[in-house]
Amino acid sequence: MLVIGIAGGSGSGKTTVVKAVMQQFTKGEVCLLSQDSYYRDNGHLSAEERARINFDHPSSIEFSLLSKHLDMLKAGQDIQMPIYSYVTCARSKETIPISPARVMIVEGILVLANPRLRDRLDIKVFVDADGDDRLMRIIRRDIEERGRSFIQVLEHYERFVKPMHQTFIEPTKRYADIIIPQGGANKIAIDILTAKIASKLAEYNGSISAS
DSSP states (O other), X not given: OEEEEEEEOTTSSHHXXXXXXXXXXXXXXXXXXXXXXXXXXXXXXXXXXHHTOOTTSGGGBOHHHHHHHHHHHHXXXXXXXXXXXXXXXEEEEEEEEEOOXXXXXXXXXXXXXXXXXXXXXXXXXXXXXXXXXXXXXXXXXXXXXXXXXXXXXXXXXXXXXXXXXXXXIGGGGGGOSEEETTGGGOHHHHHHHHHHHHHHHHHXXXXXXXX
16 A cells, blocks of 8 residues: 655645545545544534634644554555534544545645654655745635634634644655645646556556466
């Protein structure tokens, strides 16, 4: 199994990169584990307390469960990936069944920040983007998908997103094997990553034919 970690700041274009890569392969060849599914369950908190959650700090992620699930997949076992809601800050009672694939993509802002998880990655990718571009995407996303007002988005960005990016996310760029500037707009870098995955799949299919 080839395990690829794709990290980068909030709004950098990670999801666009992942979608562009996965569109090149058939269902079941490449599977995705989203770091966002592993946020700790905070549904018991009040609305005021939930508003103060720092989603950009490593402690907000249950990395032990994410690493355990990745180990299970590598061992050929199915997992039940959690479903997390930014609106309620809680995990759903339902889960998403994930089966092992020859290529696993683990995507999220802090994927390269956790040493235990980082050691399990065969290829480490950092999606880079200009800070202004990221902020514009964050504003659009948080208003449309997370129910925040414009002012709330800016306050959250200033209090949490920007300082956490500088402290925990940007420094992980040094661990990357591949850096993708311009996010999802960088077709050449996406093609290089896609070619690497295709090569691994061809190698696997060839070993099956030979046996």
